[in-house]
Amino acid sequence: MRNINEDTITQAVLAAMAGCKQPRLRTIMVSLVQHLHSFAREVELTEDEWFKAIQFLTAVGHITDDVRQEFILLSDVLGLSTLVTAQNNAKPAGCTEATVFGPFFVENAPEYALGADIANGAGGEPCHVSGQVRSLDGRPLAGVRMDVWQSDEDGHYDVQRPPTETQPHTHRARGRLRTDAQGRYHFRSILAQPYPIPHDGPVGKMLEALGRHPWRPAHLHFMLEAAGHERLITHVFRDQDRYLDSDAVFGVRSTLIAPWVRHEAGPAPDGSVQERPFWTLHYDFVLNPQATTVAASGTDTAGARA
Incomplete structure (x- = not known):
């Protein structure tokens, strides 16, 4: 050499x-x-540009910890996360589409019974979420494990908020449920709101330099796991959000947009009586059986995570 x-x-x-x-x-x-x-x-x-790139990646590493994953944010805003997700999650028509995983998933979130309030004190207008999980052939799937997580009304996930004496760190707007014998699910949470990805670090500075905004449209995160089916990692987006066409991480799919419906105070879907206005979201998921994985991408993607 x-x-x-x-x-x-x-x-x-x-x-x-x-x-x-x-x-x-x-x-x-x-x-x-x-x-x-x-x-x-x-x-x-140039050598100066190369060194600035090294400094940028070093800063991304320094700000990354168990709570904040700046490298995932970098991958997201460059569209790499969406590209990898798309090419590894080709599915037959009729299946719910996958989208980016995001940096705020937490392992072993608390388990809740169907109908429970997973908001657990997170700020936001009440929202009742329901739907059904089916296989591609239309068969309801019982016992599907559903991880759900979202930000609060201020655009923060629970892991982004430091613990205080009055509000010790705990899981909020996050939980795990299982579908019933008919594949149905329902729970209470809060209305999804648009929020900016963390932009006080090197990725945020990069977006500013590129003339880009850091905002994501309002959404709920879902991860669904059922025996004999591919794991699904996806979002459900709130319709008419101003950022649907300019998501900072390119995660929106038209099939994942659903209406959040506002209701005046009164009877709620779970039989309770709400003293203030509330919202409802209904969304059905269709999972892909592992045996029917589309081969066009050249790989079996069962269980892939992006």
């Missing part, structure tokens, strides 16, 4: 990886090196 120059460096790096014993890793790294080097040549990358 002597006398390397700008014309020979790419082949030298590729040759250095010839001993890789993992075919998939080698395929990925060869393509990565080729594209990175082509990019640097195409834009005639």
Whole structure:
């Protein structure tokens, strides 16, 4: 590897990886090196620009912790998360579409009985959510595990709020439920509101420099898992939101947009009487059986997470 120059460096790096014993890793790294080097040549990358990029990635790493995943935000706003999700989640017509995972999922969220209030004190107008989960053949799916999470009316997820003496850190607007024998689900939460992704860090500075806003349209996150079916990670978006056509992370699908209906104070779907106006959302999910995974993407994506 002597006398390397700008014309020979790419082949030298590729040759250095010839001993890789993992075919998939080698395929990925060869393509990565080729594209990175082509990019640097195409834009005639300067040393100052290269160093600023290193500083940017370093800052992304420094702000990332168990609560905030700046690298996922970076992937999201560059459209990479949506690209990976789309190419790994091709499904037959009629199945509910997948979309980006987002950085605020929490493992082992508290389990609730159907009909419970998962808001658990999160600020926002009350909302009753219901629907049914079916297989592609129309069969209701019982016992489907549903993880649900959302932001509060201020645009914050529970993990973004530090604990205080009056409000100890706890799970809010987040929970896990299971569908009943007819595949039905229902719970109480709060009205979804648009919110900005965290933009006080390096990703936010990048968006500002690019003339982009950090806002996401109002939505609920869902992750559904049922035996014999692909796991589904998706959102349900609130119709008529101003950011549906400019989602900062490119996650909107027209099939995932649903009406939130406002009701005056009075009887609610669960039989309770609401003393103030409330909202309802009804949305049905259709899961893809693992045996019918679409092969067009070239991979079996059962259980994939983006």
